[in-house]
Amino acid sequence: MSSSSFPDVFCWIQNLPPISEWETNSISLNICSSTTSQPFLNLTISKTHESSKLSFIIVADFNNIHIHLWTSKPFKPNSKTINLLDQETIPNLFVNFIQDILHYGSNKNNPFIRIPKLDSDPNLPNIFNLTFFTLLFLVCIYESPRDLRDAFIGVLKDHLTSFQSRQASKLLMKLLGSNLQEQWMRSMNLGITNWVGELEEQYQNMFRTPCSLLSYAFSTFGMWKVQVYCPAICMDVEKSESHPRERLQFSLKYHQVESVFQFNYKADVKEEWVEIMVNVDNIRCDVTKLVNDSLVKERGAGAGEKHFPSRISLQLTPTRQDQVVSLSVGKSTDNPKKEIGSDKGIEASIEPSTHIGLKVSSGESTTVSLKPWKFEQSVYGYSANMNWFLHDSMDGKEVFSSKPSKCALINPKSWFKNRYSSAYRPFTRQGGVIFAGDEYGERVWWKVDKSAIGKTMEWEIRGWIWLTYWPNKRVTLYNETRRLEFREIVNLDVA
Structure with a gap:
């Protein structure tokens, strides 16, 4: 099923006939079909039993067996006009979608959602449809039987990463604001983690990076x-070295990278x-858990056992x-100072027999000042490269490409032990890193060429993030x- 084959759910809901014209107690729309003729998913609007209210239901139809996967909050039909739904129903249904998406995350508290009025927004149909199909994606992961999940996850992922869906996603993220956006992505990525973990060998390639479902780019005047x-x-x-035990594997598995890259331009x-x-x-760049503390304590190896950023690379x-x-x-290329000192000493000893023995020793000591993070710039053609490397404070090696010795792994005084509470930590206390304009x-x-004046130019921002796990406690x-890896396109108006 191609992306263009998915129906316009918003338009269908807007044009539902009044109840007086219904021939049965429900009306259905086919919203997703598998690559074979069976099974398929329907969105059904149905009369609530013993009530005058209506509900939307996502129904899986498998060999004429109907399985209810999700039900909306009930609402009253419009009795004042010929339209089935009044002006408040669409915004309320939209918020219903968002709330249920967020409830699939680890934070079960009802989030405060305030959405501006969208009646006159020409992008409302695309944003509404994107939100619905995101909910459908999570509903399929969590609510549908195993054999049905296999049929739908792939086609829904392709639809959510289509050009039209990605444009709608950017508008939706701006609409939600940063705090809700983070909750939204944690819900999405918890679902992806559960799905990939269930069938890791077969389906991991489906969400391998670069994947447009996992990144967004915004261009505004003077900033990317x-x-x-x-x-x-x-x-x-x-x-990787060795094999993690089950509890450690759980802790490492249920985390995600949350990164923000902001550039000023002129x-x-x-x-x-x-x-x-x-x-x-x-x-x-932060590494954030996808499940709550109680589950980490029950099934994991502790909150401190997680990856940390070890290298970030950008290409503009x-x-x-x-x-x-x-x-x-x-x-410029770094030109680090090196202090070299010379220590000399003389040892003399007198042998009791016949002669005096003299021992002379001399040595040199070298002192080098080394910051844990090293920043470099380079050029390839017209691409500007920026690299941040984390270095081992003991031997100076790049962490992302090296491995600790067995002695260091079991030594409680190694720099990476208790790394989030040490005064010399190269991370924030939460385990992330911040590179700001004060130092970088x-x-x-x-x-x-001046012929570009008045035109819009595109820049590709391509990036790579390395995460490393060395034991903490x-x-x-x-x-x-x-x-x-991620790739995004941003715009710049040459004025």
Whole structure:
């Protein structure tokens, strides 16, 4: 079933006939079919028994066996006009969809949802449909029988990652605001984690990164913003040692990456060209649990056993390069200071027999100042590359590409032990990292031909995030590094 084959649910609901014209107690719309003729899903509006109210129901039809998977809150039909639904029903149903999506997450409290009036918004049908099919995606994961899930998850995922759905997703995320957006993505990614974990070998490729379901990009005047939400289970394993025990595996599995990349840009018109300057405003990367504390305590290895960011890499590239003249970066290659000292000593001893023995010893000590995070810029063609590497404070090696020794893994004084409470931690107390303009605000800039003035240029922001697990409080030899990739397009008006 292609993305274009999915029905316009909003339009169907808007045009439902009044109850007086119904021939039966319900009306149905086929909303999703599998690749075979059976099974299929229907959205049904039905009269509530012993009441004048109506409800929407998602029904799975499998060999003429009807299975109710989800039911909306009941509502009263409109009795004042010929339309079945009044003006309040659509917004209330929209909020009903959002609430039930969020309830599939680990936070079971009723979130406060205030949606602005959407009556005159031309994007309302697309946003409404996207919200409904997101709910349907989660309903299929959690409520449908196993053989039905296999039939629908793939086609729904393809629909949610289509161009039209992605455009609607960006509008919906702005509508929800950042706090609800994070809850929304945690609900989605908990569902994906449960689904992939159930049939990991067969279905992991379905959500491998880059996956447009897991990232968003926004362009506004003077700023670009990319948000990435990726379950750990969907990241590629780059290296691993040993095998985790069940409780540790549970803890590592039920986390996701939450990252925000914010850039400021400016177009400065010069006499001979236009300078497009871009600098880092904020880069934030957190590893957040997808389940509640009680479940982590019951089935996991503790809240402190989770991955940590070990490398972040970004590549900014103008998609059309015929108007680009040059690219410059603002950070030089590091030239670290090294302090070398010489210690000399003389030891003398007198042998009681016949002679005096002298022992002379000398040595050198080297002191190097090393920050845990190292930032580098580089250029490839007209692509500006930015890299942040975490280094082992003991031997200076890059963490993402190395592994700790067995002695370090069991040594309680190793730098990665109790890493979220140490005064020398290279993370926030929650286990994330923040790179802000105070230390990492170096700019990159492109010189562009003046013929670009008045036009909109596209930039591709491509990124990679590495997460590493080394034991925190747990005594284990297991360690691993995972990697995700994302790609987004942002716009820049050359004025």
